Each structure stands twice: as C-alpha cells, then as structure tokens.
Amino acid sequence: MAQVGSLFAAHLAKAGEVEVWAYDVWADHIAAIQKNGLRISGAADLTAALNATSDPKQLPRCDYGIVATKAIHTKMAIAQVAHVFDEGSAVCSVQNASAMKKLSPSM
Secondary structure: OOHHHHHHHHHHHHHOOOOOEEEOOOHHHHHHHHHHOEEEOOOOOEEEOOEEEOOHHHOOOOOEEEEEEOHHHHHHHHHHHHHHOOOOOEEEEEEOOOOOOOOOOOO
8 A cells, every 4th residue: 555545544444433444456565564554654653453455355345435546557446446336335536646537437
C-alpha cells in the first residue's frame, strides 16, 4: 500500500469502528503488515492492526471501499477487487498522482 491508502487504512483501523482490509499486490509489504501492523509516521505516528492480503480472493464483500493507487493503475486496481462490491456498496477512488480522467461510466 502506498502513502494515501496507508493513511486511510491506519486511521480507520485505529478508530476501531469498522473492519478494515488492505489489499496490495506487493506480498512482502502485506506480510510485514500482517506481522507488525500498519505503521505510519509524520503528523501522526501510529501502528494499527488490520486485515491485509495480497490475494484479492480473500477479500470479503464490502459496504464501502477506498481504492487508493496511482491514477494510471486505478482501472486495473478496481478490476482486481470489483467482486467485493455490489449494488449496495459505495467505492471512493483516491489517487497518488495528480492526473485523473474519467475511467468508466460505471465508476
């Protein structure tokens, strides 16, 4: 997970009011999160325990999802996790890059 996704995930997990899942294709990063929690530092220093996987099939259905990736990878990232969302779900896409164009009428 990159900076933006990590900020959302860590703060939501630390709040403790929702079940938080992190998905990243970088297996070593996920293994570190599973072992040590997700650590962020800067304006807020915290470590949060949360669910993390590099296998999108392990993700449960989500009521609300945040897809945080570089703008050029958004379409692929959403395709990898689309199965966890249904007509009752809401998805927010946030980018780690400034350029964002309309990707699909279904998003």
